[in-house]
Amino acid sequence: MLSETRGWGFWLLAAFFVLFVLFLYGPLSTIVLLSFQGENGGLTFPMNGFSFTWFGRLFETQAVGDFGGSFRRSLSLGVMVMAVTVLVSLLAGLAFRRRFRASTPLFYLAVASLIVPSILISLGIGLLFQVIGIRPAWYSSAFGAHLTWTLPFGLLIMLAVFNRFNTAYEEAARDLGASPWQTFRFVVLPLILPSLIGVALFGFTLSYDEFARTMMTAGTFNTLPLEIYAMTTNVTTPVLYALGTVTTGLSFLVIFTALAVVLVLQRRRARLGSDAGKGTL
Amino acid sequence: MTTVEETAVLAPSAAPAAPGPKAATRRPTKLPGETPAFVPYLQALPLALILGFFLLVPIITIVVVSFWDYDFARVIPDFILTNYQDVLGSWVTWKTYLNTLKYTAIVWAITLSIGFTVAYFLAFYIRTATMQTVLFLVCTVPFLTSNIIRMISWIPFLGRNGLMNGFLQSIGLVDQPVEWLLYSDFAVVLAMVHLYTLFMVTPIFNSLVRIDRALIEAARDNGASAFQTLVHVVIPLAKPGIAIGSIFVVTLIMADFSTVQVMSGGQSASVALMMRNQMSLLQYPAAAANAVVLLVVVLLMVAAILRVVDIRKEL
Numbered sequence: 001m002l003s004e005t006r007g008w009g010f011w012l013l014a015a016f017f018v019l020f021v022l023f024l025y026g027p028l029s030t031i032v033l034l035s036f037q038g039e040n041g042g043l044t045f046p047m048n049g050f051s052f053t054w055f056g057r058l059f060e061t062q063a064v065g066d067f068g069g070s071f072r073r074s075l076s077l078g079v080m081v082m083a084v085t086v087l088v089s090l091l092a093g094l095a096f097r098r099r100f101r102a103s104t105p106l107f108y109l110a111v112a113s114l115i116v117p118s119i120l121i122s123l124g125i126g127l128l129f130q131v132i133g134i135r136p137a138w139y140s141s142a143f144g145a146h147l148t149w150t151l152p153f154g155l156l157i158m159l160a161v162f163n164r165f166n167t168a169y170e171e172a173a174r175d176l177g178a179s180p181w182q183t184f185r186f187v188v189l190p191l192i193l194p195s196l197i198g199v200a201l202f203g204f205t206l207s208y209d210e211f212a213r214t215m216m217t218a219g220t221f222n223t224l225p226l227e228i229y230a231m232t233t234n235v236t237t238p239v240l241y242a243l244g245t246v247t248t249g250l251s252f253l254v255i256f257t258a259l260a261v262v263l264v265l266q267r268r269r270a271r272l273g274s275d276a277g278k279g280t281l
Numbered sequence: 282m283t284t285v286e287e288t289a290v291l292a293p294s295a296a297p298a299a300p301g302p303k304a305a306t307r308r309p310t311k312l313p314g315e316t317p318a319f320v321p322y323l324q325a326l327p328l329a330l331i332l333g334f335f336l337l338v339p340i341i342t343i344v345v346v347s348f349w350d351y352d353f354a355r356v357i358p359d360f361i362l363t364n365y366q367d368v369l370g371s372w373v374t375w376k377t378y379l380n381t382l383k384y385t386a387i388v389w390a391i392t393l394s395i396g397f398t399v400a401y402f403l404a405f406y407i408r409t410a411t412m413q414t415v416l417f418l419v420c421t422v423p424f425l426t427s428n429i430i431r432m433i434s435w436i437p438f439l440g441r442n443g444l445m446n447g448f449l450q451s452i453g454l455v456d457q458p459v460e461w462l463l464y465s466d467f468a469v470v471l472a473m474v475h476l477y478t479l480f481m482v483t484p485i486f487n488s489l490v491r492i493d494r495a496l497i498e499a500a501r502d503n504g505a506s507a508f509q510t511l512v513h514v515v516i517p518l519a520k521p522g523i524a525i526g527s528i529f530v531v532t533l534i535m536a537d538f539s540t541v542q543v544m545s546g547g548q549s550a551s552v553a554l555m556m557r558n559q560m561s562l563l564q565y566p567a568a569a570a571n572a573v574v575l576l577v578v579v580l581l582m583v584a585a586i587l588r589v590v591d592i593r594k595e596l
Contacts, residue, residue: 016399017416028423031433044442095328100322117536117553117572128339151331248426
């Protein structure tokens, strides 16, 4: 390792890595292919022609329960969870920069939120709403259930960011007469913006794909993952793959948009010739 | 070995994966014009409220309801131990726990081997930080897509008429399609490895990139072979990452029901799947008792991992 020439160790590990990536993406690509299956084709290869039939079927209610509605609910829920995750993790991240009583229990509570089995959160919130007599719904109970999963991730990212944050920038701003708000708005926020986009990405995608925590908390109307899960047991046509292709496509779109924004931010910072953020990114 | 670990801990390392509240203590004394002392409390309040109401209170509710009575249609507030007697006295429970633990052990071992190898390659063999980031993102992207879709995507691959069977038959390895590829323990383990390996890669990668390269050069200068360096320097320093990854993987598998249900075709059971079935039969107190037992088991497993490896240094 760390040698100048790439020995057999490198190539062996590189081959392993390539296999791992194939293992990650291979199966996904088969369902993308199969979603273009011909009209008479089935759930497996060979392809029986090529068509967009199954994508069209998505919008017929008899083929899929309620694709349009569940898709809208999952999108709205994802955006809500994303917004709250960014705001609450940012605030908590700022809080953890200083010593305050109850910081240790709060930290462990957040870590516990990652460890507690998700089906327990689902059952617990479902029962809680039943006991206090509130009807569970995707925008209330499922919203809270998703936050127990996204907030710890958001907090851990913010803690990592602030742990390597160079306080000299803030001190400089203060010395130049900036108010605490100005320091935050014009110095801290621009520096941590790429990380906040990362937190937003996590918040949205984790919520958009969350299944176990939604199971008991969604109430009357299904979110998209619940709809897909129901389909796995009773749909035997490639319409299932078409749905998989569409939702995965959306996930990819969100991921690459976020990455592109981060890249643009970094380019812009480099172009403007500021040295802000050097050593923190 | 201790000296190596201590050196690494004392070194002002960059960006831990999960820094804890202790990080705050590094901050110098209060400066003039700094925000007042109550501000952190206000800033931490939303997090505390959300986790309190949607994590702490629901768990308390589960514990309370686990002592309640129920009939076919409703739950009845009570204080009975029947639910726990049913859970712990039934051999089905024990068999299901055994089955879940079997999955946990197998998948943990496989994800650890794959995760460590991938993280090791990324941390030590990729030279530029940009390339490291790109390859790391390549591994991360699937994690941000739907678990259920990723599970379903194995069906055309492993099914009776799937790609794998077609391949095996075409090269003449088997005459009949292999039946155990899908809807079997094999399929469950494969799908779990597929879903959860990233949880191992990330923390181990974080531990590995923080290892001071001088330590590795020192090992080599002192005549250690690549393998000796790996065993005596790299792995001991990667322990916190391995522990964090293991906690993730173990808790995820112990709580899994969808992978087991879909990939075993309903032929295999897990603890969470048993709970889910009770929930769909509206036997909430029984499910709650099961949940309490599962939570205790999971916490004991996490405590066991933390006893072996002290990750507080990492935090």
